[in-house]
Amino acid sequence: MGAEKQMEQLAEHCVLFADIPQEKAAELLKTNAQEHSFAKGEEIYSPKHYQKSLGIIAKGKAVVEKENGVLLNQLSVGECFGAAALFVPQEQYITIVRAKTACQVLFLSMESMQQMMMENPQIAFNYIRFLSGRIQFLNRKIDSFTASSAQETLLSYLRQQPQGISDGVPMAKLAELLNIGRTSLYRAVEDLQSQGKIKREGKRIELTDGSTSEE
Numbered sequence: 001m002g003a004e005k006q007m008e009q010l011a012e013h014c015v016l017f018a019d020i021p022q023e024k025a026a027e028l029l030k031t032n033a034q035e036h037s038f039a040k041g042e043e044i045y046s047p048k049h050y051q052k053s054l055g056i057i058a059k060g061k062a063v064v065e066k067e068n069g070v071l072l073n074q075l076s077v078g079e080c081f082g083a084a085a086l087f088v089p090q091e092q093y094i095t096i097v098r099a100k101t102a103c104q105v106l107f108l109s110m111e112s113m114q115q116m117m118m119e120n121p122q123i124a125f126n127y128i129r130f131l132s133g134r135i136q137f138l139n140r141k142i143d144s145f146t147a148s149s150a151q152e153t154l155l156s157y158l159r160q161q162p163q164g165i166s167d168g169v170p171m172a173k174l175a176e177l178l179n180i181g182r183t184s185l186y187r188a189v190e191d192l193q194s195q196g197k198i199k200r201e202g203k204r205i206e207l208t209d210g211s212t213s214e215e
Helices: 003-013 022-032 111-118 123-144 151-158 171-178 184-192
Strands: 032-038 043-045 053-059 062-065 071-077 094-098 103-109 166-169 198-201 202-205
Touching: 003 022, 003 053, 022 103, 022 111, 071 171, 103 111, 111 123, 123 202, 151 171, 151 184, 151 198, 151 202, 171 184, 171 202
Parallel strands: none
Antiparallel strands: 032 103, 043 094, 053 103, 062 071, 062 094, 166 202, 198 202
């Protein structure tokens, strides 16, 4: 696949370039972005390693973790990270972004983002919309921590995941992430399976169709 076609496809999947012609978005990426490759398991951003740039996954997958290893989010092609920290004065990044597979990342510097937003107001609007979505995501995280039962906590968490699927997270880490005991988590999984609300195979837990919306 040619570089320009790859850029067009990437722009198509990136929220920053919604409602912007693909060719124009591809040209903006080609002109402003710096590409870097990361090996599987390599840290992309961390509290000790961070630059004032927005990252976009161009190939592969990455995960966002707390410093203790608890999984916060998974990133696929076209998804962004670093947006909330880009225009704040603090230099420290508060989470770890790690390559889940070998991946390539395009970085847009703060200066490039400022210029692009000034010249293309739609990008500024898309950026605000993306950050608004992150706020809603964090509010749902808070809801999951304050849920009245382990079952509600697990369901709330799964509803936040892409396609309602948690994959590759050990039960011990999932219990830590949800702030519930392991015994309670296992019981919640068994109960929800018996109710037909989730399916579990090893480290993969997924919502059934009937549980994908808040009840």
